[in-house]
Amino acid sequence: MIFDKIHQFNFPTTIRFGAGVIRELPAYLKSNGLQRPLLVSDPIVATLPFFSSIVADLRTQGFSVVVFSDIHKNPVKSDVYKGTEVWDEEDRDVVIGIGGGAALDVARAIVLRVNHREDLFKYDDLIGGDVYVTNEVPHFITVPTTSGTGSEVGRSAIISDDETHQKKILFSAKLMAKIVFADPLLTMDLPPHITAATGMDALTHNMEAFLAKNYHPMCDGIALEGIHLIKDALETATHRPDVESRSKMLMASMMGAIAFQKGLGVVHSLAHPLSSLLDTHHGLANAVNIPYGMAFNIAGFEDKFKRIAKVLELKEENGAAVVNYLFELNSSLGIPHHLRDIGVGTEHIDTLADLAFADFAHPNNPKPVSREDFKALYLEAL
Known part of the structure; x- marks a missing residue:
C-alpha cells in the first residue's frame, strides 16, 4: 500500500513568467548586489539579436558582462572546465544561463565546479556523488530560450564524457536556480x-x-x-x-x-x-x-x-x-x-x-x- 510509506516531494524555485519579464533582470541583479555576471549560452543563441539586447542592456546599466558560449550542442566535461576557467580569469560573481538545455546544463555544471574542484564526474548522482556537493555555490539565474528540456527549473545537469560518450548526472538541490526569468518573447524567433x-x-x-x-x-x-x-x-x-x-x-x-x-x-x-x-x-x-x-x-x-x-x-x-x-x-x-x-x-x-x-x-x-x-x-x- 502506497499510503503505508512516508514520501518526500520537492518543487522548484521562484519563476517570473510572462512576456517581457526579462526586463526585470538588471533590477534583480542590483537588488542582490551582483555586478559581474558570467552569461553562459551556446554559439547560436549568443549571436541572436535578443541576446545582444540583454548584454547591451546590462552593460548600459553598469554591469561588467562576460559571455561564455564555447560549448557543444550535447555538452561534454571539457565545456564545463573551459567555462570555469573563464569564471576564474574574469572574477565573476553570478552565473546566468541563457538558452536551451545544453547551455543551462553547462551553466549549472559550472556553478557546481566553482567550489568543487575534484574530477567533475566524482559528483555523478548515479554513483552517489551528490553527497560530495557540500560547499556553497555561486548565485545562479536561468533564462530559457527554448520550450523543451525545462532545465531552467531543474536541479541537475547532464554532461557527457568526452571520450566514452556516456552521460553523467550532476545533481544537488544546491544547483537549482535562485530565480527563473521565463519570457515567451525570447522563444518567438525559434525556427x-x-x-x-x-x-x-x-x-x-x-x-x-x-x-x-x-x-x-x-x-x-x-x-x-x-x-x-x-x-x-x-x-x-x-x-x-x-x-x-x-x-x-x-x-x-x-x-x-x-x-x-x-x-x-x-x-x-x-x-x-x-x-x-x-x-x-x-x-x-x-x-x-x-x-x-x-x-x-x-x-x-x-x-x-x-x-x-x-x-x-x-x-x-x-x-x-x-x-x-x-x-x-x-x-x-x-x-x-x-x-x-x-x-x-x-x-x-x-x-x-x-x-x-x-x-x-x-x-x-x-x-x-x-x-x-x-x-x-x-x-x-x-
Whole structure:
C-alpha cells in the first residue's frame, strides 16, 4: 500500500513568467548586489539579436558582462572546465544561463565546479556523488530560450564524457536556480524545426513522467496538464507562432521538467545514446523514438494510456490511439518516423543498445527494459 510509506516531494524555485519579464533582470541583479555576471549560452543563441539586447542592456546599466558560449550542442566535461576557467580569469560573481538545455546544463555544471574542484564526474548522482556537493555555490539565474528540456527549473545537469560518450548526472538541490526569468518573447524567433523538436522533448518529459513507476501524484497531475497544453499549442507554435502558443509551450516545458523528478523511462534511454554517439539533437531523438517507446509500454498500463488519450481528446481512449497520435503529430511537424532518416544505420544498433541499457532513465520505466528490448526497439524504429 502506497499510503503505508512516508514520501518526500520537492518543487522548484521562484519563476517570473510572462512576456517581457526579462526586463526585470538588471533590477534583480542590483537588488542582490551582483555586478559581474558570467552569461553562459551556446554559439547560436549568443549571436541572436535578443541576446545582444540583454548584454547591451546590462552593460548600459553598469554591469561588467562576460559571455561564455564555447560549448557543444550535447555538452561534454571539457565545456564545463573551459567555462570555469573563464569564471576564474574574469572574477565573476553570478552565473546566468541563457538558452536551451545544453547551455543551462553547462551553466549549472559550472556553478557546481566553482567550489568543487575534484574530477567533475566524482559528483555523478548515479554513483552517489551528490553527497560530495557540500560547499556553497555561486548565485545562479536561468533564462530559457527554448520550450523543451525545462532545465531552467531543474536541479541537475547532464554532461557527457568526452571520450566514452556516456552521460553523467550532476545533481544537488544546491544547483537549482535562485530565480527563473521565463519570457515567451525570447522563444518567438525559434525556427520551426527547433520548435518542433524541443516541443516533442517537452511532450516526452510529460508522458514519461506520468508513466514512471514512482509514486508522485502531484507530478502526475502536472504532467497531464503539460500534455494538454502541448496538444493545444505545439503545432501552432511551430507553424504559426504567436505569444499564446509560445507561452503555453514554455509553461508546458517547465511542467515537464518539474514532473520528471518522478522519473523518465524507455524513450529517454533510447534517445540519449543517439545524442552522445551520433550528436543527434536530443529533442529530435526523443521525437522519433517516442511512438515506439510508448507502444512498448502499453501492455499492463492500459489505464494510464486511457487517461493520456482522454487528455489528448482522442476518439479512441486507448494506447494504440496515443501511439497513432504521436506518429501523426510527428508528420504534422515535419519529423521523420524512422531512425534511418536521422543518420542511424544498422552498424550503430549494437552500440546504441549497449549505451541505452547502461542509461540512467529506464530503471524508472513502468516495466523493465532489457538490452534485447532496446535492440528490438531500435530495429523497429530504423
